[in-house]
Amino acid sequence: MQHTISHELFSKAQQVIPGGVNSPVRAFKAVGGNPVFIKSAKGAYLHDEDGNQYIEFINSWGPMLLGHANPVIEEAVREAISSSLSFGAPTRREVEMAELIIDMVPSVEKVRMVNSGTEATMSAIRVARGYTGREKIIKFEGCYHGHGDSFLIAAGSGAVTLGVPDSPGVTKGVANDTLTAPYNDLAAVQMLVAANPNQIAAIIIEPVAGNMGLVLPKEGFLEGLRELCTREGIVLIFDEVMTGFRLARGGAQERLGVMPDMTTLGKIIGGGMPVGAYGGKREIMDCVAPAGPVYQAGTLSGNPVAMAAGLAMLRYLNTHPEVYTLLEQTSQTIVNDIRANCKALDLNLTINHIGSMFTVFFTDKPVVDFTTAKQSDLAAFGRYFQAMLHEGVYLAPSQFESLFVSTALAEPTLLQQVAQANKKALAAAFG
Numbered sequence: 001m002q003h004t005i006s007h008e009l010f011s012k013a014q015q016v017i018p019g020g021v022n023s024p025v026r027a028f029k030a031v032g033g034n035p036v037f038i039k040s041a042k043g044a045y046l047h048d049e050d051g052n053q054y055i056e057f058i059n060s061w062g063p064m065l066l067g068h069a070n071p072v073i074e075e076a077v078r079e080a081i082s083s084s085l086s087f088g089a090p091t092r093r094e095v096e097m098a099e100l101i102i103d104m105v106p107s108v109e110k111v112r113m114v115n116s117g118t119e120a121t122m123s124a125i126r127v128a129r130g131y132t133g134r135e136k137i138i139k140f141e142g143c144y145h146g147h148g149d150s151f152l153i154a155a156g157s158g159a160v161t162l163g164v165p166d167s168p169g170v171t172k173g174v175a176n177d178t179l180t181a182p183y184n185d186l187a188a189v190q191m192l193v194a195a196n197p198n199q200i201a202a203i204i205i206e207p208v209a210g211n212m213g214l215v216l217p218k219e220g221f222l223e224g225l226r227e228l229c230t231r232e233g234i235v236l237i238f239d240e241v242m243t244g245f246r247l248a249r250g251g252a253q254e255r256l257g258v259m260p261d262m263t264t265l266g267k268i269i270g271g272g273m274p275v276g277a278y279g280g281k282r283e284i285m286d287c288v289a290p291a292g293p294v295y296q297a298g299t300l301s302g303n304p305v306a307m308a309a310g311l312a313m314l315r316y317l318n319t320h321p322e323v324y325t326l327l328e329q330t331s332q333t334i335v336n337d338i339r340a341n342c343k344a345l346d347l348n349l350t351i352n353h354i355g356s357m358f359t360v361f362f363t364d365k366p367v368v369d370f371t372t373a374k375q376s377d378l379a380a381f382g383r384y385f386q387a388m389l390h391e392g393v394y395l396a397p398s399q400f401e402s403l404f405v406s407t408a409l410a411e412p413t414l415l416q417q418v419a420q421a422n423k424k425a426l427a428a429a430f431g
């Protein structure tokens with residue numbers, strides 16, 4: 001497999017873009033080698049600038065749930081662009097979008113559209129602070145909530161991959177207002193709340209964590225947080241930027257049956273366009289300007305093209321429940337195949353899996369939080385990643401990410417190809 005053109009582009013990119021990329025994990029720093037430059041994608045396949053083809057497990061880090069260049073979404077975008085790309089004024093689509101989100105996501109009663117997951121989480125904690133009149137927040141080690149200052153404390157995803165969990169540029173003042181607890185450790189959260197009486201505005205959590213690799217909440221953990229927040233007047237925020245519309249029509253909250261006060265959304269909600277949203281209880285959301293005093297705005301928020309793409313995606317999911325069955329079956333097949341390969345090769349690896357998200361951790365110990373995720377053999381993961389790429393399977397270039405399955409992967413021959421590639425790559429990783 002040749003990567004000559006990708007290498008040339010990366011050399012040029014490094015002269016003009018920090019690290020040669022517009023988002024850190026894309027640079028392949030954690031796995032070595034140079035990134036491949038993508039030219040096009042269709043369905044389950046990516047094509048790079050050198051003409052190589054890959055089976056896709058990143059799917060733009062989540063949004064492409066129905067595969068790339070899906071005709072349903074493309075058609076909606078094509079129709080929208082013929083009526084101008086932006087107005088900065090209210091539109092019918094925004095109302096329809098809000099109605100649909102409220103219908104699909106169980107705990108959301110009002111919603112505001114923004115342009116990214118980062119904007120959604122930054123705005124949500126501002127609103128929670130305005131609503132409660134308190135300043136501190138609690139987040140969990142290894143959870144990633146975008147690159148807002150308040151969240152770059154013990155953060156997952158690219159921040160951990162690159163070894164800069166506490167970024168320079170985040171002031172001590174901001175850092176002091178973010179308290180952190182280990183994921184799945186309810187007692188630690190209870191202690192933080194007790195030590196900071198009436199000071200915690202919000203607890204923000206990925207209800208299923210995808211940014212330290214995939215980590216599932218233990219039974220009773222989210223329920224415990226819910227009870228604690230209700231008792232202490234703390235706003236419970238579920239960051240469903242990854243899990244929203246993926247783990248179920250109504251996201252992780254529907255699947256797990258625990259309701260937050262606020263929810264942040266992104267990725268799938270834009271169908272591939274840059275979109276985020278935050279929503280929640282009416283009385284909390286009514287604090288947002290111009291209904292209330294908490295300021296939050298956006299020149300391109302509710303952009304007509306982004307709304308068209310997102311609406312097409314959500315309408316499709318809302319009317320095609322079989323999508324979720326297909327995603328479950330496809331993911332289960334892939335995970336079963338990987339387990340069978342591990343067994344055949346006498347490898348004991350931990351695979352965390354729910355719905356269409358999974359991570360193969362290069363450790364034989366259970367992975368339940370950031371500390372246990374970090375026990376993984378990162379060198380072995382790097383060899384596995386490179387071998388998979390060589391076999392034509394494009395994985396997230398870090399151990400600390402979830403893989404995302406799309407409906408486009410649901411082809412028996414394609415799944416066999418993935419299973420065979422996985423067996424070779426596992427052998428290469430430990431050979």
Ligand code: PMP
Pocket residue numbers: 061116117118119121144145146147157206210211239240241242266267276
């Ligand atoms: N929250 C979660 C749970 C995420 O996974 C991400 C991005 N991976 C974000 C927030 C930030 O979203 P964005 O990259 O769109 O700013």
